[in-house]
Amino acid sequence: MKAIILNQKTYKLEIKDVGQPTLSKSDVLIRLKASSLNHHELWSLKDMDLKSDSNIIMGSDGAGIIEEVGSAVNHLRKGDEVIINPSINWGSDERVQSQKYEILGFPKQGTFAEYISIDHQYVYPKPEHLSFEEAAAVPLAGLTAYRALFTRGEFESKNTVLITGIGGGAALFALSFAVASGAEVYITSGNQNKISKALNFGAKGGVNYKDDNWSAELLDKVNGFDIIIDSAAGIGFTELIELAKPGGRIVLFGRTAGNILNLNPKTIFWKQLSIHGTSMGNNEEFKKMINLISSQKIHPVIDSVYSAQEINSAFDKMDRGEQFGKIVIKMDEFMT
Numbered sequence: 376m377k378a379i380i381l382n383q384k385t386y387k388l389e390i391k392d393v394g395q396p397t398l399s400k401s402d403v404l405i406r407l408k409a410s411s412l413n414h415h416e417l418w419s420l421k422d423m424d425l426k427s428d429s430n431i432i433m434g435s436d437g438a439g440i441i442e443e444v445g446s447a448v449n450h451l452r453k454g455d456e457v458i459i460n461p462s463i464n465w466g467s468d469e470r471v472q473s474q475k476y477e478i479l480g481f482p483k484q485g486t487f488a489e490y491i492s493i494d495h496q497y498v499y500p501k502p503e504h505l506s507f508e509e510a511a512a513v514p515l516a517g518l519t520a521y522r523a524l525f526t527r528g529e530f531e532s533k534n535t536v537l538i539t540g541i542g543g544g545a546a547l548f549a550l551s552f553a554v555a556s557g558a559e560v561y562i563t564s565g566n567q568n569k570i571s572k573a574l575n576f577g578a579k580g581g582v583n584y585k586d587d588n589w590s591a592e593l594l595d596k597v598n599g600f601d602i603i604i605d606s607a608a609g610i611g612f613t614e615l616i617e618l619a620k621p622g623g624r625i626v627l628f629g630r631t632a633g634n635i636l637n638l639n640p641k642t643i644f645w646k647q648l649s650i651h652g653t654s655m656g657n658n659e660e661f662k663k664m665i666n667l668i669s670s671q672k673i674h675p676v677i678d679s680v681y682s683a684q685e686i687n688s689a690f691d692k693m694d695r696g697e698q699f700g701k702i703v704i705k706m707d708e709f710m711t
């Protein structure tokens with residue numbers, strides 16, 4: 376099969392012919408139609424931190440068609456249209472992932488390939504209202520946003536929610552989920568155009584986090600937030616403490632803007648704030664996330680669709696932070 380291989384010297388991605396994955400009895404073999412990019416892959420390309428004696432095929436998100444099922448798989452059939460849960464080996468404690476936990480894409484073969492063989496427990500029917508390209512945008516970002524908002528954020532429909540850096544893939548899922556669930560949602564972005572686009576997706580208002588007075592501008596619009604979903608951290612995080620309502624929850628899953636500095640402890644304890652870290656999600660949360668997307672007919676926001684041979688340019692776009700939504704890679708049109 377053809378696959379996008381990580382060149383472990385240059386940390387660029389290259390299309391190569393590699394062996395087709397083997398199928399164990401609990402696996403299904405999926406012919407991938409589309410995949411999508413996530414920021415953690417960009418961190419790996421920049422940090423140059425993946426090493427292996429064999430080919431590294433990255434990619435956490437994928438949607439495709441089942442080509443073959445292992446002998447122990449009963450509920451899936453050849454021809455089924457499916458998406459993949461990239462949260463592997465979460466384990467039995469729903470609060471936290473196990474020691475064996477990994478995100479699909481390393482060391483396990485990921486979705487930047489024509490085929491993937493994966494245990495059937497990670498394979499779910501594709502929501503019918505989504506194209507393959509839309510479905511491939513869902514898994515990692517949708518799961519992260521679902522757990523952040525509902526499990527860790529303890530969402531209630533009367534809540535006022537703030538989502539920072541709305542151009543991000545996971546941030547936009549959080550916006551869709553919160554709006555579909557009846558919340559009043561405000562956003563931040565470093566780009567005025569993205570703020571305008573987010574208003575079209577149901578945000579009530581937004582401010583530019585590059586403006587000096589961005590948090591004061593938000594407090595002019597609303598009397599604080601019950602839930603704040605943040606994937607940037609950095610110096611802006613200090614402001615989130617001020618923006619949270621007493622008893623509020625701040626949920627953090629990223630580090631795009633770097634380390635957090637100068638948090639005011641008094642504000643945290645006096646306002647009885649909860650700061651929750653969150654990452655990915657468990658199997659039950661993945662199922663609930665897919666059910667929400669299907670029942671509310673939610674469409675992921677797609678920024679752009681690239682061919683497999685354009686994948687390095689697609690990552691360059693993510694690196695420049697130009698995207699609004701998910702960057703999708705077509706996996707059914709490999710050309711060298």
Ligand SMILES: NC(=O)c1ccc[n+]([C@@H]2O[C@H](COP(=O)([O-])OP(=O)(O)OC[C@H]3O[C@@H](n4cnc5c(N)ncnc54)[C@H](OP(=O)(O)O)[C@@H]3O)[C@@H](O)[C@H]2O)c1
Nearest residue numbers: 414540541542543544545564565606607629630631654655
């Ligand atoms: N822990 C997990 O399970 C998990 C899962 C998914 C993602 N993440 C992390 O979450 C972050 C976002 O991931 P993603 O895949 O959604 O990335 P992405 O699509 O590349 O989005 C990154 C976004 O960060 C925003 N941003 C940049 N600087 C900011 C700042 N100073 N303040 C606020 N927002 C800022 C930008 O929003 P604007 O363009 O609107 O300014 C940008 O669109 C990354 O750090 C990633 O590693 C973690």
